Structure formats: structure tokens, C-alpha cells
Amino acid sequence: MDCAKGHCLLSHYYPPCPEPELIMGTTKHSDPDFLTILLQDRISGLQVLCDNQWIDVPPILGALVVNIGDLLQLMSNDRLKSVDHRVVANNEGPRVSVACFFTLYTNPTTRTYGPINELLSPHNPALYSHTSLQDFIAYYDNKGLGAFSALDHFKL
Ligand SMILES: O=C(O)CCC(=O)C(=O)O
Numbered sequence: 001m002d003c004a005k006g007h008c009l010l011s012h013y014y015p016p017c018p019e020p021e022l023i024m025g026t027t028k029h030s031d032p033d034f035l036t037i038l039l040q041d042r043i044s045g046l047q048v049l050c051d052n053q054w055i056d057v058p059p060i061l062g063a064l065v066v067n068i069g070d071l072l073q074l075m076s077n078d079r080l081k082s083v084d085h086r087v088v089a090n091n092e093g094p095r096v097s098v099a100c101f102f103t104l105y106t107n108p109t110t111r112t113y114g115p116i117n118e119l120l121s122p123h124n125p126a127l128y129s130h131t132s133l134q135d136f137i138a139y140y141d142n143k144g145l146g147a148f149s150a151l152d153h154f155k156l
């Protein structure tokens with residue numbers, strides 16, 4: 001997949017908020033990469049959507065959170081599912097997180113990505129079209145975070 005060739009690090013700083021119930025730290029989204037490895041500090045806030053319920057992912061000292069991204073869902077033809085997540089604001093203190101995104105879109109190539117052939121059969125047809133990482137990211141960025149998944153656009 002070459003996805004480790006173009007990983008990119010992003011650090012977030014969430015200032016303390018006097019009225020955290022009025023605002024979101026990061027809106028609901030799934031990540032537009034293959035895999036994300038996330039380091040949280042001691043302040044909680046990360047939540048994942050599971051059976052329509054937001055579940056807290058409490059920080060554990062020294063632990064990393066590994067999230068499946070949209071591109072792994074696309075390549076695995078839905079065997080692996082990207083996770084919807086968000087960060088709620090807090091009034092305890094500043095929160096810092098560092099996310100490492102495994103993807104290649106910072107190194108443009110002509111390669112396209114689609115469901116892996118070995119996973120397909122007459123009973124398990126391809127659910128997604130092939131896409132270049134540039135096209136996928138362009139669509140993801142243009143749509144913005146929020147209600148629906150960028151994967152819907154690539155469904156056959
Ligand atoms: O700050 C966090 O814990 C999560 C950040 C995140 O979801 C992202 O960078 O995609």
C-alpha cells in the first residue's frame with residue numbers, strides 16, 4: 001500500500017473552554033487515511049461513535065489510540081470499518097494531542113486505490129470505485145467534517 005511512505009504528524013491544541021457544552025473541540029469525522037495513531041495527553045475529550053452512542057476514550061498514560069481510516073475501509077471492501085470520532089471541549093485545562101496519519105497524499109503518485117482483488121468474489125462484489133489519493137482528499141476536504149462519510153461518494 002506504500003502508506004507508511006507518506007505519514008504526516010498533526011498536533012492539536014484545545015484551549016480550556018468556560019462553557020464546553022456550547023462548542024465542540026473537533027466535529028464528528030472519520031480520518032481520510034489508512035490508519036491513524038494518536039497520542040492523547042491526560043485530559044479526556046476523544047469519543048468514538050459505537051451503535052449510535054458516543055463512547056469516551058479515556059487517555060491512558062503511555063497508550064496510543066489506533067484508528068482505522070476511510071482508505072482502509074475502501075481497500076478492505078468494508079471488512080475493516082473506519083471509526084467516526086470527535087473531541088468534546090473541556091474546562092479543565094488545555095488539551096494537546098498528536099495524530100500520525102498514515103497516508104500518501106503529501107507525495108502525489110498516479111496510483112489508484114480500490115477494494116483488494118483477493119477480497120472480492122461473486123458473493124462479495126466491489127463496493128467502491130478506484131480513486132487516487134488526491135481525488136479522495138479533494139472530495140473529503142471539499143465536503144468538510146460532519147454529517148456524512150466521504151466514502152459514500154465512492155460507493156458503486
Ligand atoms: O485530538 C484528538 O484526540 C483527535 C484528533 C483527530 O481526530 C484528528 O486529528 O483527526
Ligand SMILES: [Fe+2]
Pocket residue numbers: 029030031085
Ligand atoms: Fe480524526
